[in-house]
Amino acid sequence: MSxxxxxxxxxxxxxxxxxxxxxxxSAASTGSTERPYGGYFDQVTDDLERAYPDFADAIERVVVDxxxxxxxxxxxxxxxxxxILRDKLKFEMNMGVSGVHYPEDTNRELHAVYHLLSITNNQxxxxxxxxxxxDPHIPSLVEVWAGSNxxxxxxFDMFGIIFDGHPGLTRILMPDDWQGHPQRKDYALGGIDVxxxxxVIPPPSDxxxxx
Amino acid sequence: MSTYADPYASSRETTExxxxxxxxxxxxxxxxxxxxxxxxxxxxxxxPQHPSTHGVLRLVLELEGETVTEVRCGIxxxxxxxxxxxxxxxxxxxxxxxxxxxxxxxLFNEAAYCLGVEKLLGITNDVPEKANVIxxxxxxxxxxxSHMVAxxxxxxxxxxxxxxxxxxxxxxxVLDIFEFISGLRMNMAYxxxxxxxxxxxxxxxxxxxxxxxxxxxxxxxxxxxxVGNSIWMKRTEGIGYLDLAGATTLxxxxxxxxxxxxxxxxxKIQPYSGYENYKFDVVTADTCDVYGRFLIRINELEQSLRxxxxxxEKLKSLEGAPVMVADKKIAWPAQLSIxxxxxxxxxxxxxxxxxxxxESLIHHFKLVTEGFRVPAGQVYSAIESPRGELGAHVxxxxxxxxxxxxxxxxxxxxxxxxxxxxxxxxVADIIGAVASIDPVMGGVDR
Numbered sequence: 001m002s003x004x005x006x007x008x009x010x011x012x013x014x015x016x017x018x019x020x021x022x023x024x025x026s027a028a029s030t031g032s033t034e035r036p037y038g039g040y041f042d043q044v045t046d047d048l049e050r051a052y053p054d055f056a057d058a059i060e061r062v063v064v065d066x067x068x069x070x071x072x073x074x075x076x077x078x079x080x081x082x083x084i085l086r087d088k089l090k091f092e093m094n095m096g097v098s099g100v101h102y103p104e105d106t107n108r109e110l111h112a113v114y115h116l117l118s119i120t121n122n123q124x125x126x127x128x129x130x131x132x133x134x135d136p137h138i139p140s141l142v143e144v145w146a147g148s149n150x151x152x153x154x155x156f157d158m159f160g161i162i163f164d165g166h167p168g169l170t171r172i173l174m175p176d177d178w179q180g181h182p183q184r185k186d187y188a189l190g191g192i193d194v195x196x197x198x199x200v201i202p203p204p205s206d207x208x209x210x211x
Numbered sequence: 212m213s214t215y216a217d218p219y220a221s222s223r224e225t226t227e228x229x230x231x232x233x234x235x236x237x238x239x240x241x242x243x244x245x246x247x248x249x250x251x252x253x254x255x256x257x258x259p260q261h262p263s264t265h266g267v268l269r270l271v272l273e274l275e276g277e278t279v280t281e282v283r284c285g286i287x288x289x290x291x292x293x294x295x296x297x298x299x300x301x302x303x304x305x306x307x308x309x310x311x312x313x314x315x316x317x318l319f320n321e322a323a324y325c326l327g328v329e330k331l332l333g334i335t336n337d338v339p340e341k342a343n344v345i346x347x348x349x350x351x352x353x354x355x356x357s358h359m360v361a362x363x364x365x366x367x368x369x370x371x372x373x374x375x376x377x378x379x380x381x382x383x384x385v386l387d388i389f390e391f392i393s394g395l396r397m398n399m400a401y402x403x404x405x406x407x408x409x410x411x412x413x414x415x416x417x418x419x420x421x422x423x424x425x426x427x428x429x430x431x432x433x434x435x436x437x438v439g440n441s442i443w444m445k446r447t448e449g450i451g452y453l454d455l456a457g458a459t460t461l462x463x464x465x466x467x468x469x470x471x472x473x474x475x476x477x478x479k480i481q482p483y484s485g486y487e488n489y490k491f492d493v494v495t496a497d498t499c500d501v502y503g504r505f506l507i508r509i510n511e512l513e514q515s516l517r518x519x520x521x522x523x524e525k526l527k528s529l530e531g532a533p534v535m536v537a538d539k540k541i542a543w544p545a546q547l548s549i550x551x552x553x554x555x556x557x558x559x560x561x562x563x564x565x566x567x568x569x570e571s572l573i574h575h576f577k578l579v580t581e582g583f584r585v586p587a588g589q590v591y592s593a594i595e596s597p598r599g600e601l602g603a604h605v606x607x608x609x610x611x612x613x614x615x616x617x618x619x620x621x622x623x624x625x626x627x628x629x630x631x632x633x634x635x636x637x638v639a640d641i642i643g644a645v646a647s648i649d650p651v652m653g654g655v656d657r
Binding site for chain 1: 611
């Protein structure tokens with residue numbers, strides 16, 4: 001996500017030159033959004049700053065994109081901020097945790113994304129924590145929202161993020177003795193060649209792709 | 212220990228104690244053997260192929276006599292890797308995958324995903340009105356068919372056979388509508404990024420209104436059988452108790468949280484696809500138990516019918532209106548059409564691209580093989596599925612394929628509440644509690 005991509009086709013090292021070499025895809029912005037954020041986002045961030053004096057240190061970035069607010073949080077501060085969000089800002093529910101793997105985002109390869117809902121104020125915000133692949137530890141939020149239990153197990157299963165303090169961090173969807181974490185980008189999709197009327201069709205991950 | 216090998220109830224010693232494998236038949240020797248054991252504690256695996264576990268759910272029960280002291284769910288038996296697979300398909304192809312997750316609510320899966328993609332593309336407001344009306348109508352029909360399975364199988368599991376017959380009869384009528392409109396009864400991939408796959412066939416409004424009338428009449432059969440039925444109430448009242456505090460901390464949504472008295476319905480509080488333009492009530496109960504969840508599902512049927520009637524009214528004035536965004540860089544190049552041999556490419560379109568316009572052929576080829584690009588970023592789109600909040604976290608890196616899509620499945624989160632609902636209850640009440648959560652394992656495991 002952090003680098004611009006060139007060329008049209010994904011497969012490298014083949015003789016295929018039919019793509020437009022000049023095509024450049026611009027990467028997503030990596031900076032903070034400038035105030036005002038619009039909607040209830042200003043009020044939520046103001047309330048959080050008031051209730052949590054270390055805001056500037058804990059929150060790395062505040063991003064407002066497509067009408068949604070994302071707070072990028074340092075992992076050491078995740079539990080503190082979550083407690084304040086739950087108790088002071090009334091984000092009663094954690095709707096889930098989803099992992100995302102960005103192999104190009106050096107030292108921040110693994111992201112855990114939390115979707116919070118406030119029933120009282122009818123608001124949604126998102127927390128994002130990023131950690132390095134070589135040190136994939138994030139504190140668990142099971143003590144804050146009990147429902148994070150299975151969500152964190154799934155994210156561990158699929159990405160290998162270790163949630164410290166989780167009461168029983170085991171695989172949940174894959175078998176217990178499974179090797180690897182399937183949703184990571186370096187984990188192959190798998191599949192076999194299929195022959196149809198003499199032509200061989202490779203599995204989806206090996207076909208020519210468009211960036 | 213028995214002196215002979217019982218072919219139906221053999222036992223072996225493990226580090227965890229004696230393990231009995233019971234395959235049916237003679238239970239007497241098993242009871243005798245368990246009676247000889249020093250411990251009262253018995254661990255029983257219920258499932259993953261138990262008929263009342265809604266597919267392949269495994270429940271590990273720790274029993275003391277008939278009382279359940281601990282329940283643990285084992286899931287993952289239906290994990291199909293849909294989230295991984297769609298990272299290798301283009302944005303439109305992914306709809307055919309996500310529709311297969313929660314197989315009782317395919318249109319909701321498609322809608323959550325497509326709303327996410329549209330938000331990323333910034334075309335949420337460009338989706339034509341008719342497409343939105345069709346989406347709402349189809350989703351409400353789907354809510355009915357899903358509730359029919361929930362009520363029918365739920366009743367069946369508690370020993371009531373007739374409601375199941377009625378529910379599946381009603382569900383069949385809804386599936387006929389799906390087949391009439393989309394060509395398929397399940398897994399239709401009908402809702403696509405930018406609109407819907409094809410326009411309504413002629414005569415849809417009349418057929419829909421006739422079905423609504425029919426359903427409203429025949430729903431009464433079920434109500435008469437179960438609502439207020441003393442046997443049914445004995446099996447459901449006060450069973451599977453989960454209050455508001457428990458539901459919020461566990462992230463439970465849908466009928467289960469509405470049974471605690473909280474009117475949490477995303478159609479009302481965070482409307483999408485034009486739900487703000489329809490009149491309907493959010494159904495709640497205040498009993499926090501299986502009976503309350505059952506009543507909510509029964510009463511939601513009428514609300515869905517109300518919404519469908521309003522959709523039909525709107526559709527009357529939308530004859531011939533577009534059902535796909537106007538942007539040709541996103542809209543699928545051709546509408547499918549239903550011929551005598553089922554759904555397929557429209558012959559007019561084939562004639563155009565093969566016979567008259569090379570530019571159309573190029574456009575078709577590019578869009579179908581390569582797909583469209585979605586600007587980089589991430590969104591979370593949530594809708595109210597029959598089971599609660601269905602959310603799609605859609606991430607794009609700017610390419611032609613999803614970078615990552617994660618589904619916040621209501622079944623997955625709600626199933627976590629099984630332990631809270633069942634520990635301390637009787638074995639037989641687990642069946643009712645799990646049925647009232649209405650988990651669909653295809654959605655839980657994805």
